[in-house]
Amino acid sequence: MADKPILYTCARSRGLRATWAAEEAGVDIDLKVLPFPPRYLAPEYKEINPLGTVPMLVDGEAKMTESCAIAHYLATKDGYTDLAIAPGEPDYAAYCDFTYHADATITFPQTVFMRFVLFEKDKGLQEAGHAYAKWFWKRLVKLERRLGGREYLCGDRFTVADICCGYALILSESVGLDEGVSDSLKAYRERLTSRDAFKRAIAREEAGLKALESAGA
Known part of the structure; x- marks a missing residue:
């Protein structure tokens, strides 16, 4: 079985677009919630993303750092779904x-x-x-x-x-x-x-943030 896509983000940041898209599309991601701002509070993250920004998606060899692009990718990585408009459709x-x-x-x-x-x-x-x-x-x-x-x-x-x-x-x-x-x-x-998927996305990010706080991050 292939490894799950890994999404690095901060709670309620622009990465919420990606978390939300994953929930809407039913894509199983490994969500890694970081302290904000990660380039200062999680400096080791810069070894993964030299920009130190969130979100970042790692899916095999694919690495993406733009939230809107990641959202589109997650919605279409296994083929076009109703979450995207395909070439040839009017809109x-x-x-x-x-x-x-x-x-x-x-x-x-x-x-x-x-x-x-x-x-x-x-x-x-x-x-x-x-x-x-x-x-x-x-x-x-x-x-x-x-x-x-x-x-x-x-x-x-x-x-x-x-x-x-x-x-x-x-x-x-x-x-x-x-x-x-x-x-x-x-x-x-x-x-x-x-939407239920939005609520799930928020809940996942908040759970990740609470785990960080409990760990003293």
């Missing part, structure tokens, strides 16, 4: 677009806000952080318009694109940026986070 282009849009456009600005407003206040760059918060809010318009009259982003079904974009909305709530998120997007987020 294939939209699926690719929103899967990449999720991190590049609506997650990245939140990380700048987090860095300068929440984590590194002493650098005096809070104004830049707040500017990126506004940048994030303005770019939600694409997601909102796409979801007008739709329950999910692509193919009239839940896909990895929803996992990837949904995480950005989950992050906005957790870091205090929900004031600029519309009611319709909040309702979309509620649909996503009510």
